[in-house]
Amino acid sequence: MATLPKVLLTRSLPAAAMARLDGIAEPIVPDTPLTPEALVRAVRDADALVPTVTDRIDRAVIEAGASLRVIANVGVGYNNIDVAEARARGLVVTNTPDVLSPATADLTWALILGITRRIGEGERLVRAGLWTGWALDQLLGMELGGRTLGIIGFGRIGREVAARAGAFGMSVIHTGRTADAMPLDRLLALADVVSIHVPLTDATRHLIDQAALARMKRSAWLINTSRGPVVDEAALVWALKNRIIAGAALDVFEQEPVIHPELPSLENVMLTPHLGSATIDTRTAMADLALRNVAAVLTGGAPLTPVPA
Ligand code: DGY
Numbered sequence: 001m002a003t004l005p006k007v008l009l010t011r012s013l014p015a016a017a018m019a020r021l022d023g024i025a026e027p028i029v030p031d032t033p034l035t036p037e038a039l040v041r042a043v044r045d046a047d048a049l050v051p052t053v054t055d056r057i058d059r060a061v062i063e064a065g066a067s068l069r070v071i072a073n074v075g076v077g078y079n080n081i082d083v084a085e086a087r088a089r090g091l092v093v094t095n096t097p098d099v100l101s102p103a104t105a106d107l108t109w110a111l112i113l114g115i116t117r118r119i120g121e122g123e124r125l126v127r128a129g130l131w132t133g134w135a136l137d138q139l140l141g142m143e144l145g146g147r148t149l150g151i152i153g154f155g156r157i158g159r160e161v162a163a164r165a166g167a168f169g170m171s172v173i174h175t176g177r178t179a180d181a182m183p184l185d186r187l188l189a190l191a192d193v194v195s196i197h198v199p200l201t202d203a204t205r206h207l208i209d210q211a212a213l214a215r216m217k218r219s220a221w222l223i224n225t226s227r228g229p230v231v232d233e234a235a236l237v238w239a240l241k242n243r244i245i246a247g248a249a250l251d252v253f254e255q256e257p258v259i260h261p262e263l264p265s266l267e268n269v270m271l272t273p274h275l276g277s278a279t280i281d282t283r284t285a286m287a288d289l290a291l292r293n294v295a296a297v298l299t300g301g302a303p304l305t306p307v308p309a
Contacts, residue, residue: 005047005069005298007291010034010055013074017287024295040064048294050074054256057081062089070297072290075277076100076157077227078307079200094293094303098156099285100277105160107276108225109168111249112149112193115221117141120270142192142219142246145169150191152207153198153226154178161195188215193223200227210235216245225276228253233260240266251276 004026012029021027025048034042036056043049043065051057053075062068062085070092071081078095086093114120118139125131125139149165151158154176162172173191175184184207188194194216198204208222208231216222222245224231233254239245247268253259256274263269277286293303 006045007048007050007294007298008042008046009050010039011052011074013050013287013291014284016284017291020288020291020295025298036060043068048072048298050290050294051080053077053080055080057086059085062086062091070094070294070303072293072297072303073307074286074290077199079227083307092293092297092303093307094290094297094305095307096286096289097305099289100282101156101160103279103282104157104225104276105164107251107272107278108157108161108195108197108223109164111223111225111251111270111272112144112195112221115223115247115249115268115270116144116193121267142221144193147171147192148173148190150174150187150194152184152187152194152196154181155197155199157225158195158197161197184212185215188212189217191220192217193221195223196226196230198226198230200229204230206230206232206235208232208236210238213239213244218243219246221246222248223250224248225251228256233263236260237262237266240268243268 007021007025007027009027009029018027030042040060043061045067046065047067048070049065049068050072057071057080059082062082068091071086072094073081074096076095076097078093081093083093118141122139145168147170149170149172151162151172151174154174158174165172173182173187175181175187210232213235236248237260240248249270251272252274263271277283289305293305297303
């Protein structure tokens with residue numbers, strides 16, 4: 001019997017998704033997460049590689065994977081992959097767009113509501129046993145109705161976030177390439193809540209720096225569910241400490257899982273551990289799409305969702 005091509009997965013994926021490889025390829029799933037060195041060793045025999053957004057797929061990995069035909073990221077962001085190097089070696093690179101947009105938009109709204117209504121502060125008070133009872137002026141937040149949501153990056157996720165704004169009575173402004181888009185500086189000056197939805201590229205690294213934060217209203221809130229390095233974390237700490245902005249809610253960080261040491265001590269910031277797409281439905285759909293991409297390429301078909309050129 002002919003041997004099947006090998007698919008190296010850096011994590012085990014839901015069984016329903018793994019079934020996509022049945023009869024097409026032999027999955028190889030390490031028992032423990034691979035170190036960068038172990039990944040270079042493990043990829044040597046693989047025809048396909050299925051990493052997640054926390055695996056760095058750099059030149060060393062791509063070079064070692066001499067038999068690779070496809071790298072199918074389980075994630076929409078693909079800044080973890082050296083796409084130029086992969087392309088130069090004729091590899092297909094795919095990601096998982098669309099399937100995670102609703103879940104990420106929901107999480108964005110959870111953070112918008114959480115930080116503007118001071119949910120984290122309230123929870124910390126209750127858990128610490130320090131709550132002494134209802135008070136007229138306790139933990140007063142900002143109402144969303146009638147206020148302006150500024151969306152930086154009006155792609156799939158940005159649009160999903162915008163689609164929910166009407167339910168909270170917010171009007172939406174956004175950056176981007178459409179006729180109704182506005183320049184970033186103007187958006188920063190006008191928005192009551194600024195939510196970031198751009199991919200991480202050389203152009204977006206530290207897009208929100210000290211100067212950008214200083215342009216925001218002092219009463220405004222910053223939400224980041226995109227990629228940590230889009231925000232200069234040290235500048236954000238400065239802005240939060242000096243009340244240059246009202247507060248921030250962050251699901252992503254510059255050096256995950258390490259976060260700026262001063263962030264946890266600040267009350268006006270809400271911190272979640274990169275949960276944007278973290279629902280059972282969405283993670284299953286992401287895994288399924290990644291493995292459908294693998295199956296398509298290994299059977300000689302076109303990838304379903306190649307990353308844009
Ligand atoms: C992605 O897909 O890029 C997300 O950040 C993973 O949750």
